[in-house]
Amino acid sequence: DWTPDAFVETTVSSLKAQLGDDHVIMALSGGVDSTVAAVLLHQAIGKKLHCIFVDHGLLRKDEYEQVLDSYKNMGLNIKGINAKDLFYGRLAGVSEPEEKRKIIGNSFIDVFDEAAKEIQKELPEGIEAKWLGQGTIYPDIIESVSVKGPSATIKSHHNVGGLPDFMKLKVVEPLKTLFKDEVRRVGKALEVDQAILGRHPFPGPGLAIxxxxxxxxxxxxxxxxxxxxxxxxxxxxxxxxxxxxxxxxxxxxxxxxxxxxxxxxxxxxxxxxxxxxxxxxxxxxxxxxxxxxxxxxxxxxxxxxxxxxxxxxxxxxxxxxxxx
Ligand code: XMP
CATH class of the missing domain: 3.30.300.10 (GMP Synthetase; Chain A, domain 3)
Known part of the structure; x- marks a missing residue:
């Protein structure tokens, strides 16, 4: 029988076994999935989880400040990055939806890569962050398969599978077997802020689309x-x-x-x-x-x-x- 508490216990101990003393870098979105995934990783490896929260200037009103504050209150090792100008600059004059998604996906990768390098520089000599944490849940995997037929991409959800190989990070995805309602139950067991747990899904490209x-x-x-x-x-x-x-x-x-x-x-x-x-x-x-x-x-x-x-x-x- 699946229970959130049992899931937390087995996941945290298997993350500990999987990661050992390794460092993990993770971009958070303010949504339920990435937050709950980060809390599980944080319980497993503490400050060796390095979180990044990017303001692409396309979040809801005041959301960047509010979410960053709640991450800090949760004790996460988090760095906020204001990248509004970069995103607005690259999106200027672009109206085609898939083009917007591509620009945003690529810009995220650039900002993330830059931030990952900074984090890497601050780690002690000889220690390397080898892992990328992701909040992928089961329906993300299904949807990205079903909408990406060989001939027609309906919408490219950039938050799945878009890992550039130059980053050479291994992926750790603690929620990839769960459905949304299960993620919320796990989040509740972990005492994640209700404002984050109950938040409506919000697309990665945000207000751009x-x-x-x-x-x-x-x-x-x-x-x-x-x-x-x-x-x-x-x-x-x-x-x-x-x-x-x-x-x-x-x-x-x-x-x-x-x-x-x-x-x-x-x-x-x-x-x-x-x-x-x-x-x-x-x-x-x-x-x-x-x-x-x-x-x-x-x-x-x-x-x-x-x-x-x-x-x-x-x-x-x-x-x-x-x-x-
Ligand atoms: P659609 O518009 O395809 O949306 O009916 C289904 C769900 O997916 C979200 N969505 C996205 N999420 N990147 C995302 O991370 C995207 O490009 C994207 N497009 C749609 C949408 O908000 C809804 O929850």
């Missing part, structure tokens, strides 16, 4: 502010935990509106909230009209640059959860 068209700092601001209003309202109304994933999508079209006695010609955001078990299929959530009305009013009144809010009523398939 929720801003259709070009990514600019101004569009990032718009989508962050609108999304914060959406998510806070879901939390206040008790809907956040009933929804598998929710987010706000910036649409690069303009529509006409009136504000007071002024004509406006501004952008549109779409709200998306879905129920799902594993992200492979999803149903749009029937949020109450009153709640949608409140969110829409707040966004239009408070987020400069938006004069229209729509709600996505498409299920997966055929519509994917993300718009890109």
């Amino acid at each position: 929720r801003i259709l068209g070009d990514i600019t700092p101004e569009r990032v601001r718009i989508v962050q502010e609108a999304d914060a209003i959406f998510i806070n309202n879901l939390k206040e109304a008790g809907w956040y935990d009933k929804v598998w994933q929710a987010g706000t999508i910036f649409l690069p079209v303009r529509s006409v509106g009136v504000m007071g006695d002024e004509r406006t010609y501004e952008h549109v955001v779409s709200l998306r909230a879905v129920g799902s078990l594993d992200g492979m299929t999803a149903d749009w959530i029937h949020l109450p009209y009153d709640l949608l009305a409140k969110i829409s009013n707040e966004i239009i009144n408070h987020v400069k640059g938006i004069n229209r809010v729509v709600y996505d009523i498409s299920s997966k398939p055929p519509a994917t959860i993300e718009w890109e």
Whole structure:
């Protein structure tokens, strides 16, 4: 019988046996999977786990600071890296979704590689970090196989299998046999912060694939502010935990509106909230009209640059959860 406590015990002792005195480097995302994987590794090898948390400038509003703080509070050996300018610079003028993913994946690798070299330099003479920790879970493996047919890549989820060989690190993936709900139960047994455990899944490329068209700092601001209003309202109304994933999508079209006695010609955001078990299929959530009305009013009144809010009523398939 599978229990979270038994899983923690056997995993920590097998990680100890597998890693011995070796050092491990790991990039954390702020999500459930990488966090829980890091806590298991931390229990096994302590400060020999070196964590990195990269701000690509495409996280939710204030998320970088909040997540970095909770990692520090958890006692993890963590280094935050602000790489916003690098990502924004490389993404400027790019609107094709797979191109965005490629740029972000490659930039992550560059930033990670640089940080890994720094960590390596600080290790005592003769000691080398040989391992890369990853928060891969079972459905990641399945999904990356199923969406990457030989002829057509639907979406390249860059967080699986993208290890460049120049890094020459062996991979350690303590969660690769688990499903999401099991990861959450393990996280609870490990007393991981509920704000991290209950967090909705968030794609590696972040807001880059929720801003259709070009990514600019101004569009990032718009989508962050609108999304914060959406998510806070879901939390206040008790809907956040009933929804598998929710987010706000910036649409690069303009529509006409009136504000007071002024004509406006501004952008549109779409709200998306879905129920799902594993992200492979999803149903749009029937949020109450009153709640949608409140969110829409707040966004239009408070987020400069938006004069229209729509709600996505498409299920997966055929519509994917993300718009890109
Ligand atoms: P889709 O949009 O394919 O999303 O229905 C299914 C789940 O995967 C997430 N997703 C990604 N995660 N890198 C990621 O790490 C990506 O490029 C990516 N694209 C989609 C999405 O947020 C949803 O949870």
